[in-house]
Amino acid sequence: MKTLAKLHPEIGLWQDDRPIPEPGPDDVLIRVRKTGICGTDIHIWNWDDWAARTVPLGLVTGHEFAGEIVALGANVTDLAVGQRCSGEGHLIGRHSRQSRAGKFHLDPETRGIGVNEPGAFAEYLRLPAFNVVPLPDSIPDEIGAILDPLGNAVHTALSFDLVGEDVLITGAGPIGIMAGAVARHVGARHVVITDINPDRLALAAEVADVIPVNVAQEDLRAVMARLKMQQGFDVGLEMSGNQQALDQMVESLVMGGKIALLGIPPGKSPVDWSRIVFKAITIKGVYGREIFETWYKMIAMLENGLDVRRVITHRFPADRFAEAFEVMRSGKSGKVVLDWG
Numbered sequence: 001m002k003t004l005a006k007l008h009p010e011i012g013l014w015q016d017d018r019p020i021p022e023p024g025p026d027d028v029l030i031r032v033r034k035t036g037i038c039g040t041d042i043h044i045w046n047w048d049d050w051a052a053r054t055v056p057l058g059l060v061t062g063h064e065f066a067g068e069i070v071a072l073g074a075n076v077t078d079l080a081v082g083q084r085c086s087g088e089g090h091l092i093g094r095h096s097r098q099s100r101a102g103k104f105h106l107d108p109e110t111r112g113i114g115v116n117e118p119g120a121f122a123e124y125l126r127l128p129a130f131n132v133v134p135l136p137d138s139i140p141d142e143i144g145a146i147l148d149p150l151g152n153a154v155h156t157a158l159s160f161d162l163v164g165e166d167v168l169i170t171g172a173g174p175i176g177i178m179a180g181a182v183a184r185h186v187g188a189r190h191v192v193i194t195d196i197n198p199d200r201l202a203l204a205a206e207v208a209d210v211i212p213v214n215v216a217q218e219d220l221r222a223v224m225a226r227l228k229m230q231q232g233f234d235v236g237l238e239m240s241g242n243q244q245a246l247d248q249m250v251e252s253l254v255m256g257g258k259i260a261l262l263g264i265p266p267g268k269s270p271v272d273w274s275r276i277v278f279k280a281i282t283i284k285g286v287y288g289r290e291i292f293e294t295w296y297k298m299i300a301m302l303e304n305g306l307d308v309r310r311v312i313t314h315r316f317p318a319d320r321f322a323e324a325f326e327v328m329r330s331g332k333s334g335k336v337v338l339d340w341g
C-alpha cells in the first residue's frame with residue numbers, strides 16, 4: 001500500500017510502499033479515504049527538535065482521518081465491514097489509575113498514531129476497535145478527517161460554560177476558528193478572535209460569526225469598548241501558543257475569569273502569576289479530546305447545525321502531498337485535506 005513516511009532525518013516526508021497491516025484480534029482495518037494535515041505533521045515534516053526527539057525514523061505519519069472498515073479482528077463484534085468511520089488517534093493503556101477510572105484522556109501511557117505508532121497517511125490503517133468512531137451519513141469523509149482538531153476545539157470550548165458569555169480566542173489557526181464556531185453555536189454573546197495574520201482573520205470571519213481583531217494593528221481595548229464590555233471577557237480560549245497572546249488574554253479578562261489553554265508554547269515562557277492571582281483567574285490545560293465524550297458532543301453539534309466546512313480551504317490527491325504541505329507551511333490556509341482515493 002501507498003504511505004507517507006518519515007524515512008530520513010531531514011525536511012520532508014517520503015512516499016513508501018508497505019504491506020497492508022494485519023488487524024489483531026481486537027483491531028479493525030480501515031481503508032483510509034481522507035486525511036487532514038495537522039500542525040504536528042508540519043513539525044514532523046520540518047524535523048524540528050521535538051520531532052527528532054519523539055518520532056521514530058521510518059514511521060508512517062498522520063493522525064487525522066476518515067475511511068471505511070474493510071476487515072474485523074476475531075473479537076470485534078460491534079462494528080461492521082463497510083461502516084464509515086473516523087477514530088481517536090490516542091491509543092490508551094488499560095493499567096493507569098485514570099484509565100481504570102474511565103478517564104481515558106488522562107492516561108499517561110497514551111501513544112499517538114502518526115507520532116509514536118504507525119499512522120493514517122496510508123491507504124490502510126490498523127486501529128483498535130475501541131478507538132473507532134462510526135460516522136453518521138450526514139457527516140462527509142472530509143469532515144470526518146478533521147474531527148480530531150475539531151475535537152480539540154470542542155474540548156477546549158466546552159471546558160467552561162459559554163452561554164451568554166463574552167469569549168476571547170487568541171490564535172485564528174484552524175482550531176481557534178473552529179472553537180469560534182463552537183462558542184457561537186453553544187450560545188456565547190461576543191466572540192472575539194485575535195491573530196496577527198490577516199489571511200487567518202479573514203478566514204475566521206468567513207467560517208464563523210466572530211469578530212476578528214488583528215492585534216498587530218488594532219487595540220483590543222478599543223474593540224472591547226466598542227462592544228460595550230464593562231469589565232472584560234468572561235472566558236479565554238488560548239489557541240496560539242504565543243506568550244504575548246496569553247499576556248493579552250490575562251489583561252483582558254474579568255475578575256474571576258476563566259482560561260482554557262490549548263496552544264503549546266515552544267519552550268518555557270515567563271508568566272506574570274501575581275496578576276493571575278489578583279484577578280482570581282482559573283486556568284485549565286487542555287490535551288487532546290475527552291474520550292469519548294468530546295466525540296459524542298461534536299457529532300451531536302454537527303448534526304444540529306454546527307458548520308465548519310469552510311475551514312477546509314485546500315484539497316489535494318495524496319500523490320500531491322508536497323504541494324499540500326507547502327500550502328500548510330505558508331500560513332495562508334485553513335485545513336488542508338489529502339484524498340487517498
Ligand code: NAD
Pocket residue numbers: 038039152170171172173174175176194195196197200215239240241242244245261262263264265286287288
Ligand atoms: P496554528 O499554528 O495554525 O495557529 C496558531 C495561530 O496563532 C496562527 O494563525 C498565528 O498567526 C497565531 N498567533 C501568533 N501570534 C499571535 C498573537 N500574538 N496573538 C494572536 N494570535 C497569534 O495552530 P492550530 O493548528 O490552530 O493549533 C492551535 C494551537 O493548539 C497550537 O499551538 C497547537 O500546537 C496547539 N494544539 C494543542 C493540542 C493539545 O492537545 N493541547 C492539540 C492540537 C494543537
Ligand code: ZN
Pocket residue numbers: 038039040063064148149
Ligand atoms: Zn492533529
